[in-house]
Amino acid sequence: MRFELEKCCPDTSARAGMLSTPRGAVPTPVFAPVGTQATVKSLTPDDLTALGTTMVLANTYHLYLRPGIGVIEKLGGLHRFMGWSGPILTDSGGYQVFSLAHLRRVTDEGVLFRSHIDGSEHFLSPASCMSFQAALGSEIAMTLDECPPYGSDHATIKASVERTHLWANKCRESHHTPDQAVYGIVQGGTFLDLRRYSADVLASLDFDGYAIGGVSVGEPKELMYPVIEVTASVLPESKPRYLMGVGSPEDLVEAVSRGVDVFDSALPTRIARNGGLLTETGRVIIRNASYKDRDEAICPTCDCYTCRNFSAAYLHHLFRCEELLAYRLATIHNLRFVLRLMSRMRECIVEGTFRSFRESFVAAYRPADEGIRLAQKGKWLEAQRRKFTEAF
Protein backbone atom coordinates (compact mmCIF):
# COMPACT_ATOMS: atom_id res chain seq x y z
CA MET A 1 0.00 0.00 0.00
CA ARG A 2 1.67 3.14 -1.22
CA PHE A 3 1.60 6.74 -0.21
CA GLU A 4 2.93 9.24 -2.69
CA LEU A 5 3.58 12.83 -1.81
CA GLU A 6 2.58 15.08 -4.68
CA LYS A 7 3.26 18.52 -3.43
CA CYS A 8 4.45 20.18 -0.26
CA CYS A 9 3.47 23.69 0.61
CA PRO A 10 6.59 25.90 0.59
CA ASP A 11 5.64 28.14 3.50
CA THR A 12 3.65 25.80 5.74
CA SER A 13 3.99 22.08 6.44
CA ALA A 14 0.89 21.24 4.41
CA ARG A 15 1.17 18.49 1.86
CA ALA A 16 -0.91 16.92 -0.87
CA GLY A 17 -0.58 13.23 -1.57
CA MET A 18 -2.20 10.09 -2.84
CA LEU A 19 -2.94 7.06 -0.74
CA SER A 20 -3.30 3.89 -2.80
CA THR A 21 -5.49 1.13 -1.44
CA PRO A 22 -6.79 -2.08 -3.01
CA ARG A 23 -10.17 -0.35 -3.20
CA GLY A 24 -9.06 2.81 -4.85
CA ALA A 25 -6.88 5.84 -4.45
CA VAL A 26 -7.52 8.41 -1.77
CA PRO A 27 -6.30 11.95 -2.43
CA THR A 28 -4.95 13.60 0.69
CA PRO A 29 -5.50 15.57 2.81
CA VAL A 30 -8.64 13.53 3.36
CA PHE A 31 -11.46 13.49 5.84
CA ALA A 32 -13.06 10.11 6.57
CA PRO A 33 -16.62 10.37 7.89
CA VAL A 34 -17.25 8.24 10.95
CA GLY A 35 -19.50 5.22 10.59
CA THR A 36 -18.92 3.58 13.95
CA GLN A 37 -21.56 0.91 13.60
CA ALA A 38 -21.04 0.29 9.90
CA THR A 39 -23.15 3.26 8.92
CA VAL A 40 -22.62 6.97 8.70
CA LYS A 41 -25.74 7.84 10.61
CA SER A 42 -28.70 8.73 8.39
CA LEU A 43 -26.82 8.37 5.07
CA THR A 44 -26.61 5.68 2.42
CA PRO A 45 -23.36 4.73 0.66
CA ASP A 46 -24.71 6.49 -2.44
CA ASP A 47 -25.13 9.65 -0.40
CA LEU A 48 -21.56 9.34 0.79
CA THR A 49 -20.26 8.97 -2.73
CA ALA A 50 -22.30 11.93 -3.91
CA LEU A 51 -20.79 14.03 -1.11
CA GLY A 52 -17.28 13.19 -2.26
CA THR A 53 -16.43 10.69 0.46
CA THR A 54 -13.38 8.60 -0.41
CA MET A 55 -12.93 6.65 2.80
CA VAL A 56 -15.01 5.90 5.88
CA LEU A 57 -14.18 4.84 9.40
CA ALA A 58 -15.77 2.00 11.31
CA ASN A 59 -15.17 0.79 14.85
CA THR A 60 -13.88 -2.63 15.79
CA TYR A 61 -15.11 -2.55 19.38
CA HIS A 62 -18.66 -1.61 18.47
CA LEU A 63 -18.90 -4.08 15.60
CA TYR A 64 -17.40 -6.80 17.77
CA LEU A 65 -20.20 -6.34 20.28
CA ARG A 66 -22.88 -5.94 17.64
CA PRO A 67 -23.48 -7.70 15.31
CA GLY A 68 -20.27 -9.63 16.09
CA ILE A 69 -17.15 -9.96 13.96
CA GLY A 70 -18.16 -13.51 12.99
CA VAL A 71 -21.45 -12.34 11.54
CA ILE A 72 -19.80 -9.75 9.34
CA GLU A 73 -17.12 -12.19 8.26
CA LYS A 74 -19.71 -14.79 7.39
CA LEU A 75 -21.67 -12.26 5.36
CA GLY A 76 -18.66 -11.46 3.23
CA GLY A 77 -16.82 -8.77 5.14
CA LEU A 78 -17.55 -5.23 6.18
CA HIS A 79 -17.67 -3.68 2.70
CA ARG A 80 -20.34 -6.04 1.51
CA PHE A 81 -22.19 -5.88 4.82
CA MET A 82 -22.57 -2.12 4.76
CA GLY A 83 -22.71 -1.70 1.01
CA TRP A 84 -19.68 0.55 0.81
CA SER A 85 -17.15 -0.44 -1.81
CA GLY A 86 -14.56 2.23 -1.10
CA PRO A 87 -11.72 2.11 1.41
CA ILE A 88 -12.50 1.59 5.07
CA LEU A 89 -10.37 2.50 8.02
CA THR A 90 -11.13 0.60 11.21
CA ASP A 91 -10.41 1.99 14.62
CA SER A 92 -9.08 -0.54 17.08
CA GLY A 93 -11.23 0.27 20.07
CA GLY A 94 -8.48 2.29 21.68
CA TYR A 95 -10.75 5.31 21.86
CA GLN A 96 -13.26 3.29 23.87
CA VAL A 97 -10.54 2.86 26.48
CA PHE A 98 -11.13 6.57 26.98
CA SER A 99 -14.83 7.04 26.25
CA LEU A 100 -15.99 3.92 28.11
CA ALA A 101 -13.36 4.22 30.82
CA HIS A 102 -15.70 3.23 33.63
CA LEU A 103 -16.54 -0.03 31.87
CA ARG A 104 -13.06 -1.36 31.40
CA ARG A 105 -9.84 -2.44 33.05
CA VAL A 106 -6.51 -2.08 31.26
CA THR A 107 -3.49 -4.32 31.68
CA ASP A 108 -0.41 -4.91 29.54
CA GLU A 109 -2.25 -7.89 28.05
CA GLY A 110 -5.13 -5.79 26.79
CA VAL A 111 -8.45 -4.28 27.81
CA LEU A 112 -11.16 -6.04 29.77
CA PHE A 113 -14.43 -4.38 28.78
CA ARG A 114 -17.87 -4.69 30.18
CA SER A 115 -20.23 -4.33 27.29
CA HIS A 116 -22.12 -1.04 27.38
CA ILE A 117 -25.05 -2.93 25.88
CA ASP A 118 -25.60 -5.87 28.21
CA GLY A 119 -22.81 -5.69 30.76
CA SER A 120 -21.12 -8.88 29.58
CA GLU A 121 -17.34 -9.07 29.85
CA HIS A 122 -15.05 -9.06 26.83
CA PHE A 123 -11.31 -9.01 26.49
CA LEU A 124 -9.66 -7.07 23.70
CA SER A 125 -5.98 -7.81 23.23
CA PRO A 126 -3.62 -6.35 20.65
CA ALA A 127 -3.68 -9.67 18.79
CA SER A 128 -7.44 -10.15 18.87
CA CYS A 129 -8.00 -6.59 17.83
CA MET A 130 -5.79 -7.17 14.77
CA SER A 131 -7.50 -10.41 13.87
CA PHE A 132 -10.91 -8.75 14.19
CA GLN A 133 -9.84 -6.00 11.82
CA ALA A 134 -8.44 -8.57 9.41
CA ALA A 135 -11.78 -10.37 9.48
CA LEU A 136 -13.65 -7.14 8.88
CA GLY A 137 -11.41 -6.61 5.87
CA SER A 138 -10.67 -2.93 6.23
CA GLU A 139 -7.95 -1.32 4.13
CA ILE A 140 -6.37 0.36 7.11
CA ALA A 141 -6.22 -1.20 10.56
CA MET A 142 -5.25 0.69 13.69
CA THR A 143 -3.16 -0.67 16.51
CA LEU A 144 -4.69 -0.91 19.95
CA ASP A 145 -3.69 2.07 22.05
CA GLU A 146 -4.46 3.57 25.41
CA CYS A 147 -6.01 6.99 25.16
CA PRO A 148 -5.85 8.90 28.44
CA PRO A 149 -7.98 11.96 29.14
CA TYR A 150 -6.58 15.47 29.18
CA GLY A 151 -5.31 16.52 32.56
CA SER A 152 -3.58 13.27 33.48
CA ASP A 153 -0.12 13.86 34.91
CA HIS A 154 3.17 13.21 33.15
CA ALA A 155 3.74 9.87 34.86
CA THR A 156 0.29 8.56 33.95
CA ILE A 157 0.67 9.63 30.35
CA LYS A 158 4.18 8.19 30.21
CA ALA A 159 2.81 4.86 31.40
CA SER A 160 0.11 4.87 28.76
CA VAL A 161 2.70 5.76 26.10
CA GLU A 162 4.79 2.75 27.11
CA ARG A 163 1.79 0.49 27.11
CA THR A 164 0.73 1.81 23.73
CA HIS A 165 4.20 1.01 22.40
CA LEU A 166 4.08 -2.47 23.85
CA TRP A 167 0.72 -3.03 22.21
CA ALA A 168 1.93 -1.52 18.94
CA ASN A 169 4.69 -4.12 18.85
CA LYS A 170 2.27 -6.92 19.56
CA CYS A 171 -0.11 -5.68 16.90
CA ARG A 172 2.70 -5.51 14.38
CA GLU A 173 3.79 -9.05 15.16
CA SER A 174 0.31 -10.52 14.99
CA HIS A 175 -0.62 -8.85 11.74
CA HIS A 176 -0.49 -11.17 8.73
CA THR A 177 -2.74 -9.53 6.16
CA PRO A 178 -0.58 -8.05 3.40
CA ASP A 179 -3.47 -6.21 1.72
CA GLN A 180 -4.27 -4.35 4.90
CA ALA A 181 -2.19 -1.42 6.06
CA VAL A 182 -1.47 -0.99 9.75
CA TYR A 183 -0.98 2.38 11.38
CA GLY A 184 0.73 2.90 14.72
CA ILE A 185 -0.64 5.47 17.13
CA VAL A 186 1.43 8.12 18.87
CA GLN A 187 0.32 9.06 22.37
CA GLY A 188 1.80 11.44 24.92
CA GLY A 189 -1.01 13.80 25.87
CA THR A 190 0.02 17.42 25.77
CA PHE A 191 3.58 16.65 26.88
CA LEU A 192 5.78 17.45 23.91
CA ASP A 193 8.73 15.40 25.19
CA LEU A 194 6.50 12.33 25.37
CA ARG A 195 5.10 13.06 21.93
CA ARG A 196 8.59 13.22 20.43
CA TYR A 197 9.58 10.09 22.23
CA SER A 198 6.46 8.19 21.16
CA ALA A 199 6.75 9.30 17.54
CA ASP A 200 10.39 8.24 17.52
CA VAL A 201 9.76 4.81 18.95
CA LEU A 202 6.87 4.09 16.63
CA ALA A 203 8.72 5.35 13.58
CA SER A 204 11.34 2.69 14.22
CA LEU A 205 8.64 0.01 13.99
CA ASP A 206 8.02 0.80 10.35
CA PHE A 207 4.26 1.06 10.17
CA ASP A 208 2.41 1.83 6.94
CA GLY A 209 1.25 5.07 8.45
CA TYR A 210 1.26 6.95 11.72
CA ALA A 211 -1.59 8.30 13.73
CA ILE A 212 -1.58 11.05 16.27
CA GLY A 213 -3.95 9.85 18.96
CA GLY A 214 -4.98 11.22 22.30
CA VAL A 215 -5.98 14.67 21.06
CA SER A 216 -9.39 16.32 21.26
CA VAL A 217 -9.92 14.64 24.58
CA GLY A 218 -10.73 17.89 26.36
CA GLU A 219 -7.57 19.96 25.95
CA PRO A 220 -7.68 23.56 24.76
CA LYS A 221 -6.76 24.17 21.15
CA GLU A 222 -3.65 26.15 22.12
CA LEU A 223 -2.26 22.90 23.48
CA MET A 224 -3.48 20.65 20.70
CA TYR A 225 -1.82 22.53 17.83
CA PRO A 226 1.74 22.31 19.20
CA VAL A 227 1.20 18.59 19.82
CA ILE A 228 0.31 18.13 16.17
CA GLU A 229 3.17 20.27 15.01
CA VAL A 230 5.83 18.56 17.10
CA THR A 231 4.58 15.05 16.44
CA ALA A 232 4.28 15.57 12.69
CA SER A 233 7.79 16.96 12.55
CA VAL A 234 9.22 13.78 14.09
CA LEU A 235 7.22 11.31 11.99
CA PRO A 236 8.75 10.02 8.72
CA GLU A 237 7.94 12.31 5.84
CA SER A 238 7.20 9.51 3.41
CA LYS A 239 4.40 7.97 5.45
CA PRO A 240 0.84 9.20 5.83
CA ARG A 241 -0.02 11.03 9.04
CA TYR A 242 -3.43 10.53 10.50
CA LEU A 243 -4.84 12.82 13.16
CA MET A 244 -7.44 10.81 14.98
CA GLY A 245 -10.74 12.32 16.01
CA VAL A 246 -10.24 15.82 14.72
CA GLY A 247 -12.81 17.34 12.43
CA SER A 248 -13.89 20.86 13.25
CA PRO A 249 -13.20 23.12 10.26
CA GLU A 250 -10.74 25.33 12.12
CA ASP A 251 -8.83 22.31 13.42
CA LEU A 252 -8.70 20.70 9.98
CA VAL A 253 -7.14 23.81 8.50
CA GLU A 254 -4.64 24.17 11.33
CA ALA A 255 -3.70 20.50 11.25
CA VAL A 256 -3.30 20.35 7.48
CA SER A 257 -0.99 23.30 7.67
CA ARG A 258 1.05 21.35 10.23
CA GLY A 259 1.45 18.38 7.93
CA VAL A 260 -1.46 16.03 8.61
CA ASP A 261 -2.84 13.94 5.73
CA VAL A 262 -5.75 11.94 7.12
CA PHE A 263 -8.59 12.84 9.47
CA ASP A 264 -11.70 11.35 10.91
CA SER A 265 -14.18 12.77 13.36
CA ALA A 266 -17.70 12.27 14.57
CA LEU A 267 -18.02 16.01 15.05
CA PRO A 268 -19.51 17.10 11.72
CA THR A 269 -22.12 14.33 11.73
CA ARG A 270 -22.90 14.55 15.41
CA ILE A 271 -23.37 18.28 15.61
CA ALA A 272 -25.47 17.99 12.46
CA ARG A 273 -27.90 15.71 14.27
CA ASN A 274 -28.02 18.18 17.11
CA GLY A 275 -28.78 21.14 14.90
CA GLY A 276 -25.26 22.56 14.55
CA LEU A 277 -24.50 23.49 10.96
CA LEU A 278 -21.22 24.57 9.47
CA THR A 279 -20.92 27.72 7.41
CA GLU A 280 -18.00 29.79 6.09
CA THR A 281 -18.43 32.21 8.94
CA GLY A 282 -18.69 29.64 11.70
CA ARG A 283 -21.04 27.22 13.32
CA VAL A 284 -24.71 28.00 13.42
CA ILE A 285 -27.46 26.59 15.64
CA ILE A 286 -30.40 26.09 13.34
CA ARG A 287 -32.93 25.65 16.17
CA ASN A 288 -32.40 29.24 17.25
CA ALA A 289 -35.39 31.53 16.87
CA SER A 290 -33.57 33.75 14.40
CA TYR A 291 -33.91 31.09 11.69
CA LYS A 292 -37.64 30.75 12.00
CA ASP A 293 -38.36 32.55 8.76
CA ARG A 294 -35.00 32.83 7.04
CA ASP A 295 -35.65 32.13 3.42
CA GLU A 296 -32.09 31.64 2.16
CA ALA A 297 -30.07 28.43 2.37
CA ILE A 298 -28.11 27.92 5.55
CA CYS A 299 -24.92 28.32 3.56
CA PRO A 300 -25.81 29.98 0.24
CA THR A 301 -22.50 29.20 -1.48
CA CYS A 302 -22.70 25.50 -0.65
CA ASP A 303 -23.37 23.06 -3.49
CA CYS A 304 -24.91 20.32 -1.34
CA TYR A 305 -28.36 18.85 -1.85
CA THR A 306 -29.64 20.49 1.33
CA CYS A 307 -28.47 23.99 0.48
CA ARG A 308 -29.60 23.73 -3.13
CA ASN A 309 -33.13 22.76 -2.17
CA PHE A 310 -34.10 24.02 1.26
CA SER A 311 -34.21 27.22 3.24
CA ALA A 312 -32.81 27.70 6.71
CA ALA A 313 -36.40 28.21 7.85
CA TYR A 314 -37.33 24.75 6.60
CA LEU A 315 -34.41 23.11 8.40
CA HIS A 316 -35.32 25.07 11.51
CA HIS A 317 -38.84 23.73 11.26
CA LEU A 318 -37.70 20.13 10.74
CA PHE A 319 -35.50 20.32 13.83
CA ARG A 320 -38.22 21.88 15.94
CA CYS A 321 -40.57 19.10 14.94
CA GLU A 322 -37.88 16.46 15.35
CA GLU A 323 -38.63 15.23 11.87
CA LEU A 324 -36.25 12.51 10.73
CA LEU A 325 -35.36 14.39 7.58
CA ALA A 326 -33.72 17.05 9.72
CA TYR A 327 -30.88 14.73 10.72
CA ARG A 328 -30.29 13.57 7.21
CA LEU A 329 -30.30 16.98 5.56
CA ALA A 330 -28.07 18.44 8.25
CA THR A 331 -25.63 15.53 7.98
CA ILE A 332 -25.49 15.91 4.22
CA HIS A 333 -24.65 19.57 4.56
CA ASN A 334 -21.99 19.26 7.25
CA LEU A 335 -20.20 16.42 5.54
CA ARG A 336 -20.25 18.21 2.23
CA PHE A 337 -18.94 21.32 3.93
CA VAL A 338 -16.01 19.45 5.45
CA LEU A 339 -15.25 17.38 2.36
CA ARG A 340 -15.32 20.47 0.21
CA LEU A 341 -13.00 22.20 2.63
CA MET A 342 -10.60 19.27 2.30
CA SER A 343 -10.57 19.29 -1.46
CA ARG A 344 -10.22 23.07 -1.51
CA MET A 345 -7.18 22.77 0.75
CA ARG A 346 -5.73 20.11 -1.51
CA GLU A 347 -6.20 22.32 -4.55
CA CYS A 348 -4.53 25.22 -2.82
CA ILE A 349 -1.58 23.09 -1.75
CA VAL A 350 -1.13 21.87 -5.30
CA GLU A 351 -1.46 25.40 -6.66
CA GLY A 352 0.85 26.80 -4.00
CA THR A 353 -1.75 29.12 -2.49
CA PHE A 354 -2.44 27.24 0.71
CA ARG A 355 -1.02 29.80 3.05
CA SER A 356 -3.22 32.59 1.83
CA PHE A 357 -6.18 30.25 1.83
CA ARG A 358 -5.54 29.47 5.47
CA GLU A 359 -5.32 33.13 6.31
CA SER A 360 -8.57 34.00 4.65
CA PHE A 361 -10.27 31.02 6.21
CA VAL A 362 -9.13 31.94 9.71
CA ALA A 363 -10.20 35.53 9.15
CA ALA A 364 -13.70 34.52 8.11
CA TYR A 365 -14.42 31.50 10.31
CA ARG A 366 -15.42 32.14 13.89
CA PRO A 367 -15.06 28.97 15.98
CA ALA A 368 -17.26 28.19 18.97
CA ASP A 369 -16.25 30.30 21.95
CA GLU A 370 -13.36 28.52 23.63
CA GLY A 371 -14.27 29.82 27.08
CA ILE A 372 -17.80 28.50 26.96
CA ARG A 373 -16.57 25.35 25.28
CA LEU A 374 -14.12 24.49 28.00
CA ALA A 375 -16.52 25.49 30.75
CA GLN A 376 -19.14 23.09 29.37
CA LYS A 377 -16.52 20.47 28.86
CA GLY A 378 -15.12 20.88 32.36
CA LYS A 379 -17.70 18.80 34.20
CA TRP A 380 -17.69 16.10 31.56
CA LEU A 381 -13.91 15.95 31.51
CA GLU A 382 -13.64 15.75 35.27
CA ALA A 383 -16.02 12.82 35.27
CA GLN A 384 -14.09 11.21 32.44
CA ARG A 385 -10.83 11.60 34.30
CA ARG A 386 -12.28 10.15 37.48
CA LYS A 387 -13.60 7.13 35.59
CA PHE A 388 -10.25 6.68 33.96
CA THR A 389 -8.26 6.64 37.20
CA GLU A 390 -10.84 4.57 39.03
CA ALA A 391 -10.66 1.97 36.31
CA PHE A 392 -7.02 1.19 36.98
Add this chain to the structure above:
RNA sequence: GGCGGGGUGGGUGAGUGGCUAAAACCAGCAGACUGUAAAUCUGCCGCCGAGAGGCUUCGUAGGUUCGAAUCCUACCCCCGCCA
Protein backbone atom coordinates in the same frame (compact mmCIF):
# COMPACT_ATOMS: atom_id res chain seq x y z
C1' G B 1 -82.25 23.18 41.78
C1' G B 2 -79.45 19.17 44.87
C1' C B 3 -74.91 16.35 45.82
C1' G B 4 -69.73 15.59 44.96
C1' G B 5 -64.90 17.06 42.92
C1' G B 6 -61.85 21.03 41.49
C1' G B 7 -59.55 26.13 40.25
C1' U B 8 -51.28 26.39 41.25
C1' G B 9 -46.20 30.04 37.18
C1' G B 10 -47.11 29.88 28.87
C1' G B 11 -49.24 24.33 29.05
C1' U B 12 -49.87 19.52 31.74
C1' G B 13 -49.49 18.89 36.82
C1' A B 14 -47.08 17.85 42.16
C1' G B 15 -47.61 20.22 46.58
C1' U B 16 -52.58 20.29 52.00
C1' G B 17 -49.40 25.40 57.97
C1' G B 18 -42.87 27.18 58.08
C1' C B 19 -37.49 23.45 54.62
C1' U B 20 -42.10 26.87 48.70
C1' A B 21 -40.55 31.80 43.97
C1' A B 22 -43.36 26.77 44.50
C1' A B 23 -41.40 19.36 42.19
C1' A B 24 -41.55 17.04 37.49
C1' C B 25 -42.48 17.09 32.43
C1' C B 26 -43.58 20.02 28.01
C1' A B 27 -43.14 24.53 25.49
C1' G B 28 -39.72 28.83 25.20
C1' C B 29 -34.46 31.15 25.27
C1' A B 30 -29.33 30.21 24.88
C1' G B 31 -25.10 26.88 24.82
C1' A B 32 -21.93 22.44 24.24
C1' C B 33 -20.73 18.26 21.16
C1' U B 34 -13.85 16.33 17.70
C1' G B 35 -10.60 7.84 16.67
C1' U B 36 -19.91 8.33 18.28
C1' A B 37 -22.97 4.26 24.95
C1' A B 38 -25.15 10.98 21.67
C1' A B 39 -31.84 12.35 16.96
C1' U B 40 -27.48 13.48 23.25
C1' C B 41 -26.29 16.69 27.15
C1' U B 42 -26.01 21.58 29.96
C1' G B 43 -27.72 26.39 31.73
C1' C B 44 -31.79 29.93 32.04
C1' C B 45 -36.98 30.10 32.23
C1' G B 46 -42.67 35.53 37.85
C1' C B 47 -40.71 40.97 38.03
C1' C B 48 -36.36 44.37 39.05
C1' G B 49 -30.87 43.66 39.48
C1' A B 50 -24.30 42.46 36.64
C1' G B 51 -24.51 40.56 41.62
C1' A B 52 -25.70 40.44 46.54
C1' G B 53 -30.37 41.04 47.12
C1' G B 54 -35.23 43.16 46.74
C1' C B 55 -40.41 42.91 45.15
C1' U B 56 -45.12 40.55 43.76
C1' U B 57 -47.50 35.48 43.24
C1' C B 58 -51.05 29.65 43.73
C1' G B 59 -59.62 31.95 40.97
C1' U B 60 -61.45 36.78 43.82
C1' A B 61 -62.28 39.31 48.51
C1' G B 62 -61.98 38.98 53.51
C1' G B 63 -60.38 36.25 57.98
C1' U B 64 -57.53 32.75 61.54
C1' U B 65 -52.19 32.33 62.68
C1' C B 66 -45.74 34.49 64.85
C1' G B 67 -46.24 32.29 59.76
C1' A B 68 -51.01 30.36 54.51
C1' A B 69 -50.85 27.80 47.80
C1' U B 70 -52.05 24.83 52.13
C1' C B 71 -57.08 26.28 57.61
C1' C B 72 -62.07 29.31 57.85
C1' U B 73 -66.04 32.51 55.40
C1' A B 74 -68.32 34.66 51.18
C1' C B 75 -68.36 35.21 46.14
C1' C B 76 -67.01 33.88 40.92
C1' C B 77 -65.87 30.07 37.57
C1' C B 78 -65.09 24.75 35.83
C1' C B 79 -66.09 19.29 35.81
C1' G B 80 -69.00 14.92 37.09
C1' C B 81 -73.52 12.71 39.04
C1' C B 82 -78.68 13.25 40.41
C1' A B 83 -83.36 15.92 39.57
